[in-house]
Amino acid sequence: MAERGAHLTAASAIEDRPSIFEVVAQDSLMSAVRPALQHVAKILAESNPSCYSFLWCWFDEIYTLLDLLLQHHFLTRCSASFSENFYGLKRITLGDSRKLQQLASAGLPKKQHWKSLLLLVLVPYLKTKLEKLVSSLREEDEYSIHPSSSAWKRFYKAFLAAYPFANMAWEGWFLSQQLCYILGKAQHHSPLLGLAGVRLVRLTAEDIQALEQKLGKATSSRQPAHSIKERVSSAVKKALGGIAFSLSSSLSVGVFFLQFLDWWYSTENQENIKSLTALPTPPPPIHLEHGIRSPLLPTLKTVCPLCRKLRANDTVLSTSGFVFCYRCVYAYVKNHQKCPITGYATELQHLVKLYSPES
Template sequence: MPTMEFMSDMLGGADSGKPSLFEIVAQHKMSDLLEPALRHVTSVYAHRYPRYLVRALNWHEELYAAVMLMVERHYLRNYGGSFTEHFYGMKRVRTGKLGGGDSMTRGDVWRSLAFLVGLPLVKSRLDQLYERESGGEAARLLGGAFARHSDLQADSVAEDTTNARWRRLQTFKLAIGRLFRQYYPHANFVYHMATMVYYVAYMFDRTGYNSPWLHILGLHVRRMSAADYRAMDARGPATSSLAAAPNGSALRATRNLVARVLFGGLDFLKVLLPLSIFFYRFLEWWYRSDFHKRIQQTPVPPPPLPLRPHVDGVALPEDQSLCAICEKPRTNPAMVPSGYVFCYPCIHRHILDSGRCPITLARARLEDIRKLYSD
């Protein structure tokens, strides 16, 4: 088999409508990166406007889930796939055709939302709970003083006999926490291992499902065909269930306007996302380029004008190679802040006695003397 045909089979197999594993992983990675990217933007602006955005940052997962619930429902209902799946030109179809068609039903949409939005939210909260209960990375690596003091709390509860009902409740909570810390890492391993197993089986055409959640839902992910795009163009812009037939009333007109703006904005996300990625890459290139460095670079200030010789100071010799103090060729030359050069022993002794430059009479200290070296 030629190399290109072999690569084609590895990417998509003989079925041209089947997405390659690389497309599947790419859309999953994009979906996983949306939440951290929005969290970073929110945290940056929360530091600037803490009065308005600190609460939004504290409830970021819930707010993000609410927004994604609306976005994903819009794309599942109107385009037959999640936001990232539609971005990569894919859709979801039923494995068991209903009435001769493979389009998702309303129940499929809501069950898909449960796995697209609900499951990541629950997983994120469980991860945070495990970090809090286990004491974090330091406790897992070092243990000891870094571990959560649940055992100490259990001892204190056992010793407290003031309220038997409260003691039983606290003991039950501590036991649940201990079981959670013990078994959650295993559940987390099974969660990620199941995803990897389905990736490998999907790559070798052992299954048509690229994730266990799609297997549970009974949905396949397929590439959108030219007929799908023609059908979308013929259908026109996505319509909202909020919109209603106009009857001349201002309330109905306002309702339809809000629906058009809302769903037009959701459709614009598929254009806004690549524009945002391009803009981010452009900013990354710009701040690393020489153009930005040259623009930001401040010009080097000109050197200060040399101090003029004082009328009461030592006269400058006509020969610039002579020391103004001993009037002999300079040996071991040294300079003072006024800019004049002398023999090091001469200027050291002079400043030690007078504390001034011998030519300009400007104040000078011994630590201001700088030796000069020449090749």
């Protein structure tokens, strides 16, 4: 009985501490949002390249900007990121006891607020860019036109050899932190929380009541701004707040659908989506349907549309079917990620070498 009483006392002392399942679930929520939105951007870019190709080319930057507005909104209003607030969690500074905790509606101190915002938004952005760089370097290593003895090729081969070990150390750092959190040896499950100087706790009834009151006051109070500077500042704040609120509302409504997408983009399904056989057959260009030649196409069929010279090392784009010189189309696709003629979204793995009977 004494052991049971001691266990209950210890449990009540840390009842505000979320379980490992809660913190891991809120981490996986935002990781499911990016591939879903990226898939939407790809569909729009393929359906109308002239209007929506920028969404595909600048997706990382657009997503990061929207994520910045969303996370800033929730950190200011709820002392938590979007996913943390969705699971009923909030951030408090390290070392705060239960009695000294501020309400979630009060927000984080400025130092912890900006550290949290940068780590929530900047670290995923840089990690995504690094992964894309590694992927492009691997493709360049496979399809490269650089001589094997060049200094650049030696450098990125050394980088590609070192990257798996650096990535393993990064993931191991997070795994060891989670194990320490499970065993009760750490206050936070992620090293990023430690770098921000915060930890996660559950929302209390007082927090929920204060958040509801704050939301009610924000919607009811509309004080007129007197000076032009105040009016402009108020308009900017309202616009940014409206964008963040729209994002949070749409994400909250679609969160269960995004969980389905998380399954859809896992392992086997993702490999099928990435395979060339899963790519839809694009419709023929309009100028070919009506017998009108595009000015981008040369008169002779043996001439490359890019350099306007006789093709050397014929290479076809599997996304559109047009044939180019390998050097020309390799450089173009690497820089623009689209077909030079049709504008279809294209990657380096879509280059297919053609072999003539003479070769």
